[in-house]
Amino acid sequence: MAGLEDLYREIILDHYRSPRNRGELPSPPAQRVEGFNPLCGDEIVVTLEVSNGAVTDIKIGGTGCSISQSSASLMSAAVKGKPVAEVRDLIRTFKGMMSIHESTLPGQDTPEEAETTEAQLLDVNSLGELAALQGVVKFPVRIKCATLSWNTLAQGLDEAESESETASA
Amino acid sequence: MAGLTNVAHGVDVEVLKKDFPLLAQEVNGHPITYLDSAASSQRPRQVLDAMRDYEETTHANVHRGVYGIAEEATRRFEAARVAVGRFIGAPTPAREILFAKNATEGLNLVAHTWGRTHLRSGDAILLTEMEHHANIVPWQMLAEERNLTIRWIPIDDDGALILDDLDRLLDGVKLVGVTCMSNVLGTLNPVAEIARAAHDAGAVVVADAAQSVPHLPTDVATLGCDFLAFSAHKMLGPTGIGVLWGRDELLTTLPPFLGGGEMILDVRKEGFTPNDLPWRFEAGTPPITEAIGLGAAVEYLSAIGMDSVRAHEISLTSYAMRTLTERFGDDIHVFGPKDPAHRGGVISFAFRDIHPHDISQILDQYGVCVRAGHHCAKPLMRRLGVNATARASFALYNDESDVDTLVDALAETGAFFG
Numbered sequence: 001m002a003g004l005e006d007l008y009r010e011i012i013l014d015h016y017r018s019p020r021n022r023g024e025l026p027s028p029p030a031q032r033v034e035g036f037n038p039l040c041g042d043e044i045v046v047t048l049e050v051s052n053g054a055v056t057d058i059k060i061g062g063t064g065c066s067i068s069q070s071s072a073s074l075m076s077a078a079v080k081g082k083p084v085a086e087v088r089d090l091i092r093t094f095k096g097m098m099s100i101h102e103s104t105l106p107g108q109d110t111p112e113e114a115e116t117t118e119a120q121l122l123d124v125n126s127l128g129e130l131a132a133l134q135g136v137v138k139f140p141v142r143i144k145c146a147t148l149s150w151n152t153l154a155q156g157l158d159e160a161e162s163e164s165e166t167a168s169a
Numbered sequence: 170m171a172g173l174t175n176v177a178h179g180v181d182v183e184v185l186k187k188d189f190p191l192l193a194q195e196v197n198g199h200p201i202t203y204l205d206s207a208a209s210s211q212r213p214r215q216v217l218d219a220m221r222d223y224e225e226t227t228h229a230n231v232h233r234g235v236y237g238i239a240e241e242a243t244r245r246f247e248a249a250r251v252a253v254g255r256f257i258g259a260p261t262p263a264r265e266i267l268f269a270k271n272a273t274e275g276l277n278l279v280a281h282t283w284g285r286t287h288l289r290s291g292d293a294i295l296l297t298e299m300e301h302h303a304n305i306v307p308w309q310m311l312a313e314e315r316n317l318t319i320r321w322i323p324i325d326d327d328g329a330l331i332l333d334d335l336d337r338l339l340d341g342v343k344l345v346g347v348t349c350m351s352n353v354l355g356t357l358n359p360v361a362e363i364a365r366a367a368h369d370a371g372a373v374v375v376a377d378a379a380q381s382v383p384h385l386p387t388d389v390a391t392l393g394c395d396f397l398a399f400s401a402h403k404m405l406g407p408t409g410i411g412v413l414w415g416r417d418e419l420l421t422t423l424p425p426f427l428g429g430g431e432m433i434l435d436v437r438k439e440g441f442t443p444n445d446l447p448w449r450f451e452a453g454t455p456p457i458t459e460a461i462g463l464g465a466a467v468e469y470l471s472a473i474g475m476d477s478v479r480a481h482e483i484s485l486t487s488y489a490m491r492t493l494t495e496r497f498g499d500d501i502h503v504f505g506p507k508d509p510a511h512r513g514g515v516i517s518f519a520f521r522d523i524h525p526h527d528i529s530q531i532l533d534q535y536g537v538c539v540r541a542g543h544h545c546a547k548p549l550m551r552r553l554g555v556n557a558t559a560r561a562s563f564a565l566y567n568d569e570s571d572v573d574t575l576v577d578a579l580a581e582t583g584a585f586f587g
Contacts, residue, residue, distance in 0.1 A: 004530075004531065004534055007530065008585070012584075013587075018587075024321060039542065040525075040526055040542045040543070040556070040557050041540065041542060041550060041556040041557045042556060042557070043556065063556055064524065064556075065524035065525075065526035065527050066526075066527045066586075067526070067527075069524075080270070129568040139385075139530070142526070142530070145526065162258065
């Protein structure tokens with residue numbers, strides 16, 4: 001049986017109690033994206049600034065449970081200042097982690113499709129503090145809480161990219 | 170305290186719990202404490218046995234065969250219909266009780282048949298702010314199709330409907346949708362009073378009774394509504410079947426809902442002639458086993474007596490509200506009416522600033538099953554200013570020891586999040 005300590009790791013509780021990069025950047029110029037978890041009503045607002053191919057600033061707003069809030073906080077700390085390509089790799093690795101471990105648990109369905117087989121080859125240890133969230137996969141209902149902010153960020157990057165293409169076209 | 174009042178009001182929970190096989194199990198090393206009956210109730214052995222007996226000895230399609238078991242299947246199926254009708258005081262149960270998939274489908278049936286034949290562009294529908302999505306979205310879909318407007322009866326801070334402006338709100342309204350009992354707040358609404366005013370204004374009344382029929386005596390004549398929908402699986406019966414009651418004189422005038430077998434008297438290449446009530450609204454082979462299970466559930470509840478069920482749940486709800494407040498003071502906020510006589514056994518609460526998902530997750534470690542989320546009532550959640558609540562809900566098989574377990578597990582939840 002998966003224990004609570006698998007889910008509520010100390011790093012997670014720390015980010016839940018003291019969320020990093022909390023708030024909203026003025027938009028525009030920042031990209032503003034909302035994400036919803038229709039199952040529980042949680043909502044997240046990610047505002048990010050992308051310039052010179054990097055995520056130069058990011059803030060997290062909205063409300064949610066400890067898992068969605070801490071995942072968002074950990075994500076913001078991990079991606080701030082990173083090149084967009086690196087952030088996209090991180091999103092893939094994180095989402096891969098949310099499915100790899102699931103598939104190693106016997107008798108349970110994979111709730112999130114692995115994005116690519118390449119993602120499964122990536123090293124979870126490269127995730128640093130984010131690896132604290134890997135216990136979430138033992139609680140399948142909560143996986144969507146953990147991935148909400150990441151899906152929202154991915155959407156934000158797509159929108160920022162398509163807008164900059166439009167602007168330069 | 171626990172156990173002292175278990176035998177009060179004719180409900181002996183200790184004996185009764187033994188009828189429910191699921192309640193005998195352990196979860197995470199603790200005896201299960203099932204407090205999610207507003208979402209779905211557990212089934213007693215008597216219901217499971219009736220379904221199994223039918224499956225093993227009698228199953229055949231209904232209303233067709235002339236052989237023995239087919240006739241017996243039809244007899245049991247139609248007997249269940251009549252039993253359900255008597256349970257809610259339907260004047261002509263054999264005609265007015267329509268079996269649907271669930272309460273939601275029953276409400277959609279009204280929107281598709283009565284709604285499509287009676288509502289025109291510019292007409293208004295009146296709902297309440299505490300409706301379940303099942304009594305909102307079918308009307309929004311129809312409103313979009315027919316260019317109707319939807320108005321809302323507001324609620325006060327105690328979760329009661331504000332009816333001061335009812336007559337003004339009813340002006341131009343053709344249909345009123347109201348829940349008998351809120352699945353979030355537990356509020357018992359004055360459906361009879363609303364129905365009287367609605368009828369004076371020329372509107373029909375559709376009551377969502379999914380939460381009330383399992384927990385209170387129900388009499389459609391007293392309620393005064395025109396349609397009433399509820400689900401079997403919240404009243405000790407199986408999933409897959411619900412009920413729509415409608416007034417005979419209204420149902421008689423309505424076109425069919427779904428088309429297919431069973432709902433016709435005759436089919437020619439040129440067209441079809443619909444069947445009589447109630448089969449006109451029951452296209453295709455119905456959920457026969459489930460109807461028989463629902464019939465057994467009604468028999469089980471009737472044997473205990475719905476007055477006793479209600480008295481037991483008032484006593485339990487008042488114990489729960491008192492105990493939660495005594496133990497947690499301002500750390501807990503229970504939504505809805507303060508007076509247990511004005512509410513059902515549904516306790517939605519906020520506990521400190523701990524998210525309902527996290528509460529539910531920790532409670533699960535102690536075998537306590539509560540719901541966390543928006544309970545399919547997002548307009549109400551917005552009115553309450555929350556994204557989600559945690560909700561403990563009772564049925565006749567719960568007692569004060571279940572409340573004590575909940576309270577202890579909540580204390581552990583508080584300690585866990587520091």
